[in-house]
Amino acid sequence: MNETPKPQRCCDGREPSAGRHADLRIHGEASGPSGSAGTPKSARAGDDTARGAAGDRRGFLFGAGAALMGIGGLLAAIPIVGTLFAPARRGNPMRWTDLGPVDQFPAGTTRLATFTSPNAAPTDGETARDACWVRSLGDDRFQVFYVNCAHLGCPVRWFEQSRLFMCPCHGGVYYEDGSRASGPPPRGLFTHQWRVTNGRLEILAGLLPGLEEKT
Amino acid sequence: MGLLRRIRTWFEDRSGASALIGPVMTHRVPRSAKWWYVFGSATLMFFLIQIATGIMLATLYVPSAAEAYDSLRYIDEEVPFGWMVRAIHGWSSNAMVLMMLVHLSQVFLHGAYKYPRELTWMVGVLLMVCTLALAFTGQVMRFDQDAYWGLGIGASIVDRVPVFGNELRAIMLGGPIIAGATLSRFFALHVFVLPGLTIVLVGLHMMLILRHGISEMPKPGEVVDPATYKPAYEERIHRTGVPFFPDAARRDMVFCGLALLVMLGLAAWFGPFGPGGVPDPTIIDTNPRPDFFFLWIFAALALLPPAVETPLLIIGPPVLLLAMLLIPIMASRGERAPSRRPLVVVLFAVIVTGLVTLSWLGVTSPWSPQMDGWTSAPVPAEFVRGRTPLELQGATMIQFAQCRNCHSLGGLGGERGPALDRVATRLSWDQLVRQVQQGGGNMPAYGKTLTSAQTEAIVAFLATLRPDHVPASEIPGALEVSPGRDQPPMATPDAPEPARGFQ
Numbered sequence: 001m002n003e004t005p006k007p008q009r010c011c012d013g014r015e016p017s018a019g020r021h022a023d024l025r026i027h028g029e030a031s032g033p034s035g036s037a038g039t040p041k042s043a044r045a046g047d048d049t050a051r052g053a054a055g056d057r058r059g060f061l062f063g064a065g066a067a068l069m070g071i072g073g074l075l076a077a078i079p080i081v082g083t084l085f086a087p088a089r090r091g092n093p094m095r096w097t098d099l100g101p102v103d104q105f106p107a108g109t110t111r112l113a114t115f116t117s118p119n120a121a122p123t124d125g126e127t128a129r130d131a132c133w134v135r136s137l138g139d140d141r142f143q144v145f146y147v148n149c150a151h152l153g154c155p156v157r158w159f160e161q162s163r164l165f166m167c168p169c170h171g172g173v174y175y176e177d178g179s180r181a182s183g184p185p186p187r188g189l190f191t192h193q194w195r196v197t198n199g200r201l202e203i204l205a206g207l208l209p210g211l212e213e214k215t
Numbered sequence: 216m217g218l219l220r221r222i223r224t225w226f227e228d229r230s231g232a233s234a235l236i237g238p239v240m241t242h243r244v245p246r247s248a249k250w251w252y253v254f255g256s257a258t259l260m261f262f263l264i265q266i267a268t269g270i271m272l273a274t275l276y277v278p279s280a281a282e283a284y285d286s287l288r289y290i291d292e293e294v295p296f297g298w299m300v301r302a303i304h305g306w307s308s309n310a311m312v313l314m315m316l317v318h319l320s321q322v323f324l325h326g327a328y329k330y331p332r333e334l335t336w337m338v339g340v341l342l343m344v345c346t347l348a349l350a351f352t353g354q355v356m357r358f359d360q361d362a363y364w365g366l367g368i369g370a371s372i373v374d375r376v377p378v379f380g381n382e383l384r385a386i387m388l389g390g391p392i393i394a395g396a397t398l399s400r401f402f403a404l405h406v407f408v409l410p411g412l413t414i415v416l417v418g419l420h421m422m423l424i425l426r427h428g429i430s431e432m433p434k435p436g437e438v439v440d441p442a443t444y445k446p447a448y449e450e451r452i453h454r455t456g457v458p459f460f461p462d463a464a465r466r467d468m469v470f471c472g473l474a475l476l477v478m479l480g481l482a483a484w485f486g487p488f489g490p491g492g493v494p495d496p497t498i499i500d501t502n503p504r505p506d507f508f509f510l511w512i513f514a515a516l517a518l519l520p521p522a523v524e525t526p527l528l529i530i531g532p533p534v535l536l537l538a539m540l541l542i543p544i545m546a547s548r549g550e551r552a553p554s555r556r557p558l559v560v561v562l563f564a565v566i567v568t569g570l571v572t573l574s575w576l577g578v579t580s581p582w583s584p585q586m587d588g589w590t591s592a593p594v595p596a597e598f599v600r601g602r603t604p605l606e607l608q609g610a611t612m613i614q615f616a617q618c619r620n621c622h623s624l625g626g627l628g629g630e631r632g633p634a635l636d637r638v639a640t641r642l643s644w645d646q647l648v649r650q651v652q653q654g655g656g657n658m659p660a661y662g663k664t665l666t667s668a669q670t671e672a673i674v675a676f677l678a679t680l681r682p683d684h685v686p687a688s689e690i691p692g693a694l695e696v697s698p699g700r701d702q703p704p705m706a707t708p709d710a711p712e713p714a715r716g717f718q
Contacts, residue, residue: 088382093391114497117392124394125281126495127363147499152516153367155499157586162617163664168502169368170517171582171631173659181659183582186521207391208367210374210381 093119097205099134099144102196107138110158110176112147118206132192132203133158133165135176142201144192145178146209151185153208165189242425243456244463247432251325252463253470254318258346259417260471261311261478265349266410268304275300276356278402280395280494283358287490301487303479308353310478312508315346323542324563326551327430330441333543335423338416340539345413347508352405354506358398359490364503366393366401368516375525393496428452433551440548502586510577511570517582518573581630584620588628595625598636602679609676612669616661624680632658639681647674 095118105111113134120128133156135143145165147155154169164181165174172183179188190209195202227233244252275294277286290297319339322328328336351369355362370393374384389396428448431437457463492501505513519527553560585592594610602610613619613635621631633641642650651670654660665673 085386087385087388087390087396112497112499117394119391119394121390121395123279123281125279125284126493127280127392127394127397129495129497130392131497131499147496148367148371151371153371154364154503155496155501157499159589159617159620161589161615162659162661164617164659166584166586166620168583168586169364169513171584173584175659175663182654182657184517184519184521184524186524208370208374208384208388208393210371210384 093206094204095119095206096195096202099132099201099203101199102136102140102201103199105134105136105142105201107136110135110160112158113144113201115203115205130205131155132205133189134201135178140196142194143178144194144201144203146190146192148190148209149185150180150187150189150209151183156189239425240460241458242428243452244429244459245431245452246455246457248429248463249432250466250470251321251432252429253467254314254321256467257471257474258311258314258318260475261307261314262413262417264307264475264478265304265311268300268307269406269410271300272304273406278356278398280358280398283356283398284490284493287357291487298487299482302482302485304353305488306478306482306485308350309507310474312346312350314474315343319343320563320567324553324560325430325433326439326546326549326553326556326559327433328543329439329549329551330444330543330547331427332423332430333547335420335427336543337540338420338423340536342413342416342420343539344536345409345416349405349409349413350506350508352401352409354509355398355401356405357489358494360492360494360498360501361489361503361505363393363494363496364501365505366397368503368505368513372528376529430551433553435550435552435555437552438548438550500586502583504577504580507574511573514573514577514580517580518576579630583629584631585629586620588620589614589617592619592623592627595627598624598680602676605672606676606679609672609674612665612673613676616665616669616673618673621658635677635680637681639678642677644674644678647677 097115097118099113099115105113111134112131114129114131117124117128117130131147133145133147135145137143145156149156149167149169149172151167151170151172154167156165156167156172156174158165163176165176165178167173167183167185170184172185173181174185174189175181177188178191180186192203192205194204272290275286275290275297277283287301290301292298322336322339351365355366366388370384370388373387374380376383385391387397387400388394389400431448431451488506492498504510516524516528550556594614599607599610613622618635619628621629623630623634624636626634638647648670650656650658651665651673652660652662661670
């Protein structure tokens, strides 16, 4: 903005004042119906101080607005971003889950056991269910494998006769002890921790297996 | 008539519509823009159909893991026109991906991304990402076994990201397992986030097209030079260009109309896609496959060497995206004609051949064991005729031990391992024994599973698998290939021993 008012002819033949704000005010007053609310002269006299105060006020309002919007935006963002990221920071989702009495798993067999995920929500429907392969070694000793292939998570199938697990997606094959036999998997089958309580087999379940897992 | 005109004049005066739309409709386009230029419009048309059918589906579909599957069946079987709306949404999505790819190829081959249309290309690349993301999330909406295990594959890939893998996977799935929260997240993406983003980007894409005009057909020798291009283009377009509407729009309309009819015909004839089996993770008797535009990734995941798989999966997509975004920056000037850009043409041919080959491999997926091969693929009669009892025992054992899930005989059975039709011409008795017992070359070892008698029977049978099988004793020493003999032909001409390539 111009700081020094330069006298010049304006469109309506009157001397304009310097600032656009003051200019508008003069025009408004001159063309107003009463025309008695003040004179251009008095407006010009208080020009610098008025402009300074107005500028301060405008700057303050802008700053206050930005601050209020910023604070409000941040506050609103907490639940929005929080909802997005909430699943990442739940505690350990693993829970001991019952697979049924141990005599369902005779020694020397490998059987599919099904259970409901301990983290199931009411609206999960069939997806709340889960399965695992239980290999019974006798004397209450077991190996419990995730059904998910260690390559990319497709469900592996057990073949009793050749004692192999085979994956239908990319051809991963595992031996009966879960170790990798062939195909793209970088490791053997993931295993569940298990325990026998009161004659029932329980496993730690509740999370899709991933390569980070130690077991 | 007078009233209608008055209404029109009133509307025109208050809205300024024709001042807004007129220049857009009649902007001048090069006269040379002919049938090559219809694919972008077709992509947009199919996107509009996706919006319309998508809104209708949203009024019927229940995005809850407990009810999504049943609601799909209900839409297909009970709701009037329901199956057709699903069919159009599915086929139109395929058509949209296809048209987008053709449009992208045309722009790439004709160098239309060069100055001053770099940003138009970049927005187009983002639109490609949106389109593919819409396709993937759409496959999840069809909440069946393919959707469930497809999410599982996606989750396993995300999980491989270093340090944050577990957290990213949880954010993607909305929890520790694939369940209701997962479907809801993908529903929000598919129905709100991605379409909104796509609409904004389409607007930007169109704005940029109007700003820079569409490119002319490339002519060899017509070099793009940022110093002179713009005024020369504007002069040419002013002198020889034609208004988009109706001159160029005619071709767009004809092509879009035909494409629309073909798509509707396919939808009416073939019906909706899926849903396949119930998304119940305890049903492991399943054979998950992605939709066709992701089959190449599915194939690559089976063929990549394990050592490079994780780095490629994580670094590959962002690098690829960045490379595509930067193409017009790296090559913003110069020739546009394909005949003067042989490297670009070769690159394009290699990419297309690679994608088509991988997709085809994804369809046949020879690396996957044929899970019912051992029960559904009998030993052909000519392979048992005249065999001794021990050899016949071996033929039985080969079925029983699921060898046929990976090995074919007479063209029947899995393709993961080599066909066994003439295996005795490649391996001696001892080599056969070793191969069965110790495995190797991507075959599991059967030493602990089979008794020595079973192994002997299997090898006795395998040793007969050579042309005009002659008793082993007549070949001194072993069954090695005699040096002069030609390599035996493959079992089936169109299925050449795949296992060799996958070792």
